[in-house]
Amino acid sequence: MDLELPESVLHAMEARIQRYPQKRSAVLPLLHLIQEHKGYISQKAMQWIAQRLDMQPIEVQELVTFYPMLHQKPCGHVHVRVCRTLSCALQGSAQVLKTLEKALNCPAGSTHPTGSVSLEFFECLANCHGAPVVMVNEVLHADVTPERLQALVEEIKKEIKMKG
Amino acid sequence: MKLLLQHLNTPGYGPNINDYLHHGGYETLKKAIALGPQGVVEAVVASQLRGRGGAGFPTGRKWQLLDKKSGKPVYLICNADESEPGTFKDRQIIYKDPHQLLEGMLITAYAIGAKQAFIYIRGEMYEGARLLERAIEEARAHGFLGDAIAGSDYCCDFVVHRGAGSYICGEETGLIESLEGKRPYPRIKPPYFPAVLGLYYCPTIVNNVETLCHVKHVIALGAEAFKAIGTPNNTGTRIWSVSGTVQRPGYHEFACGEITLGQLLYDVCGGPRPGRTFRAIIPGGSSSKVLKVGERYRGKLPNGTPFDWDFTDIPLDFDSLTACGTMSGSAAVIAMDDSVDLVEALANLNTFYAHESCGQCTPCREGSEWMHKITQRMLQGKARSQDADLLLSISKNISGRTICAHGEACAWPTESFVEKFKEDFLNKAKG
Ligand SMILES: Cc1cc2nc3c(=O)[nH]c(=O)nc-3n(C[C@H](O)[C@H](O)[C@H](O)COP(=O)(O)O)c2cc1C
Ligand code: SF4
Ligand code: FES
Numbered sequence: 278m279d280l281e282l283p284e285s286v287l288h289a290m291e292a293r294i295q296r297y298p299q300k301r302s303a304v305l306p307l308l309h310l311i312q313e314h315k316g317y318i319s320q321k322a323m324q325w326i327a328q329r330l331d332m333q334p335i336e337v338q339e340l341v342t343f344y345p346m347l348h349q350k351p352c353g354h355v356h357v358r359v360c361r362t363l364s365c366a367l368q369g370s371a372q373v374l375k376t377l378e379k380a381l382n383c384p385a386g387s388t389h390p391t392g393s394v395s396l397e398f399f400e401c402l403a404n405c406h407g408a409p410v411v412m413v414n415e416v417l418h419a420d421v422t423p424e425r426l427q428a429l430v431e432e433i434k435k436e437i438k439m440k441g
Numbered sequence: 442m443k444l445l446l447q448h449l450n451t452p453g454y455g456p457n458i459n460d461y462l463h464h465g466g467y468e469t470l471k472k473a474i475a476l477g478p479q480g481v482v483e484a485v486v487a488s489q490l491r492g493r494g495g496a497g498f499p500t501g502r503k504w505q506l507l508d509k510k511s512g513k514p515v516y517l518i519c520n521a522d523e524s525e526p527g528t529f530k531d532r533q534i535i536y537k538d539p540h541q542l543l544e545g546m547l548i549t550a551y552a553i554g555a556k557q558a559f560i561y562i563r564g565e566m567y568e569g570a571r572l573l574e575r576a577i578e579e580a581r582a583h584g585f586l587g588d589a590i591a592g593s594d595y596c597c598d599f600v601v602h603r604g605a606g607s608y609i610c611g612e613e614t615g616l617i618e619s620l621e622g623k624r625p626y627p628r629i630k631p632p633y634f635p636a637v638l639g640l641y642y643c644p645t646i647v648n649n650v651e652t653l654c655h656v657k658h659v660i661a662l663g664a665e666a667f668k669a670i671g672t673p674n675n676t677g678t679r680i681w682s683v684s685g686t687v688q689r690p691g692y693h694e695f696a697c698g699e700i701t702l703g704q705l706l707y708d709v710c711g712g713p714r715p716g717r718t719f720r721a722i723i724p725g726g727s728s729s730k731v732l733k734v735g736e737r738y739r740g741k742l743p744n745g746t747p748f749d750w751d752f753t754d755i756p757l758d759f760d761s762l763t764a765c766g767t768m769s770g771s772a773a774v775i776a777m778d779d780s781v782d783l784v785e786a787l788a789n790l791n792t793f794y795a796h797e798s799c800g801q802c803t804p805c806r807e808g809s810e811w812m813h814k815i816t817q818r819m820l821q822g823k824a825r826s827q828d829a830d831l832l833l834s835i836s837k838n839i840s841g842r843t844i845c846a847h848g849e850a851c852a853w854p855t856e857s858f859v860e861k862f863k864e865d866f867l868n869k870a871k872g
Contacts, residue, residue: 296600297600298514298557298641299621299622299641301621301622301623302602302620302621302622303622304622305602305603305604305605305619305622306602306603308605309564309603309605330622332622336623339624340605340622340623340624343607343624343625344564344604344605344606344607345605345606345607346564346565346604346605346606347605358565361789361792361793362526362727362789362790362793363526363527363685363727363775363786363789363790363793364526364527364684364685364690364775366785366786366789367684367685367686367775367777367781367786399565399606400524400526400606400608400793400796400797401524401525401526401527401528401727401793402565403523403524403528403529403531403532403563403565403566404529404532405526405527405528405529405682405684405685405690405773405775406529406682406683406684406690406691406692407690408684408690412565415567415568
C-alpha cells in the first residue's frame with residue numbers, strides 16, 4: 278500500500294513512532310501528519326496506519342470518528358473556526374458566525390462546493406479574554422469586533438485566492 | 442505577588458532559552474539535583490502546594506502515592522489540554538515562557554524517578570506545540586535534557602503529544618487512554634489511579650502546567666518561603682483568567698487570598714460595562730457552580746473562622762470558594778451582567794457538555810443531552826413551567842453516578858443556574 282507521501286513526511290512518521298515506548302501511541306501524531314499533507318484521512322490512510330502500528334483498521338477509524346479535529350472528507354483550503362462557547366458568545370460570536378456565513382457564502386458546518394473554504398463553530402479555544410475568537414487555519418485572531426471582522430474577511434478572501 | 446508571570450510580559454522577553462537563562466533559568470534544576478529526589482518530594486509536601494488543574498489535590502501527597510514497588514517505569518505527564526471553558530492561563534506559559542514549564546517538569550520527573558515525560562497539549566495550540574518542541578531541542582543542546590542532565594547521572598526525555606479537539610482528554614485517565622492511542626474513555630478509579638496504574642498501566646503522575654511551574658518555585662524559594670506566600674493550605678499564587686462582560690478581561694497572578702473576587706472584578710478588571718451591573722459570576726471555570734450577585738455566604742472556614750460574605754468579599758483561594766458552595770476549579774472567572782439572558786448562558790454551556798461527554802456512562806451521556814435539548818427548546822419560545830424542576834431533577838441524577846468528574850462538571854452548571862435563578866427559567870415559560 279502506498280499513500281504517496283513525500284519522503285520527508287514518511288521520515289517524520291518513523292521518527293514519531295520511535296519516540297514512544299509503545300508504537301500505538303503514535304497513532305494520533307500519524308493521523309495529524311497525514312491530515313496535514315492530504316487534507317483529510319482516507320480509508321486507505323487508516324489501513325496504512327493500522328498496518329504500520331499493528332492495529333486493526335477499526336481501531337484507527339474509531340479515533341477518526343471521535344476527535345473533532347480529524348476529518349474523513351477534505352476540508353476547505355482555508356479552514357475558519359469561530360469559537361461558540363460562553364465567553365465568546367457573550368461578546369457576540371453568533372453574529373460573527375452569521376456574518377462569515379454570508380461573506381464567505383458558506384453555511385456553518387460545511388465546506389464550500391469549490392473546496393475553497395470550510396466554516397465551523399468550535400468549542401472554547403482557550404483565549405477567552407480575547408473574545409470573540411476566530412481561528413483561520415492555524416492562526417488565532419482575537420477581539421474580532423465588527424470592524425476587525427471586515428478586515429479579517431478580506432484577509433480570508435485573499436488567502437482563499439492564494440491557495441485556490 | 443508574581444512568581445510564574447514574573448518575566449514573560451517584560452518587553453523583549455522571548456520564549457527562547459537565552460532569555461530564560463539570563464533570568465536564572467535552570468539554576469533551580471541544579472539545586473534540585475543537589476537536594477536529591479527525596480529532598481524535592483519532601484520540599485513539595487512541606488510547601489502544601491495544591492494542584493492547579495481543577496481539583497486542588499495536594500501535589501506532594503499525589504507524588505507520595507506513586508507505586509514504587511512495582512518495578513515498572515514511572516512516567517510524568519504534563520496536562521496542557523487546557524479546555525475548561527473560560528481558562529487561558531496555561532497558554533500564557535506555553536507560548537511565552539516554555540522553559541519555565543520544562544524546568545518544572547524536569548524537577549518533577551527527577552523527584553519521581555521518571556525517565557520519560559509527555560506534554561499532552563490541546564490540538565488547537567499548533568504554535569504552542571512547535572514552541573515546546575523548539576524549547577526541548579534548546580534544552581537538550583544545553584545539556585538539560587537527554588543523558589547526564591546538568592552533569593549528573595540522571596537522564597530523561599520529553600515528548601510533545603498533540604490532542605485533537607476533545608475536552609475529555611483533559612481528564613487525566615481519558616488523557617492517558619488518548620496517549621495510548623485509544624479513544625479517551627476515562628478509566629474507573631479504583632483501581633486505575635494513575636499513580637498506581639497509569640500510562641501503559643505503569644505508575645504515572647499527571648500534573649497541570651501551572652502546578653509544574655510552581656514546583657520550580659517551591660524549590661527555588663525553599664518550602665518555608667513558598668509557604669509564606671498565600672495562606673495556610675492555600676499556598677503560592679494562582680493565575681486567574683477573567684472573561685465575559687467585564688471592561689478589561691485578562692489574566693492576573695496573585696498570591697492565594699491576596700485579593701477578593703470583588704477586587705479582581707472591579708479594581709483589576711474595571712467592573713461591568715458602563716450602565717450595567719453584575720448578576721452572575723462563574724468563579725472557577727464553566728464547571729464550577731455559579732455565584733448569584735446579592736446572595737450571602739455564611740459558615741465556617743476549615744480552620745474554624747466564621748465568615749459572612751457578599752460575592753465581592755470572597756478571598757481568591759481554594760478553601761474560601763469551596764466554603765461558598767462552589768470551587769476555585771481552574772481559576773477561570775466568567776462574569777455576566779444584567780443584560781445577559783441566563784437561560785441562554787446555561788444553554789450555551791449545556792451544548793458544550795453534551796458535545797464533550799465521551800458517552801460511556803448513561804447518566805452523563807443522556808443527561809447532558811437532555812439538559813442541552815431542554816434549554817435549547819426554552820430559547821425557542823417553547824418553555825414549560827415544569828422545565829426548571831425537570832432540569833434540576835436531571836442534573837441531580839447525574840452527579841456521583843459516573844465514571845469520571847465530567848458527570849459533576851455537566852450537572853453543576855444546570856443545578857446552580859436553575860436553583861439560584863429559578864425566576865429566569867420560570868419567566869421563560871410565561872413568554
Ligand atoms: C472533564 C474534565 C476535564 C479536565 N480538563 C483538564 C484540563 O484541561 N487541564 C488540566 O490540567 N486538568 C484538567 N482536568 C483535571 C485532571 O483530571 C487532573 O485532575 C489534573 O490534570 C491534575 O493536575 P494537578 O494535580 O496539577 O491539578 C479535567 C478534569 C475533568 C473531570
Ligand atoms: S462521566 Fe461522562 S465523560 Fe466521564 S466517563 Fe462517563 S460518559 Fe464519559
Ligand atoms: S470561550 Fe471562546 S476562547 Fe474560550
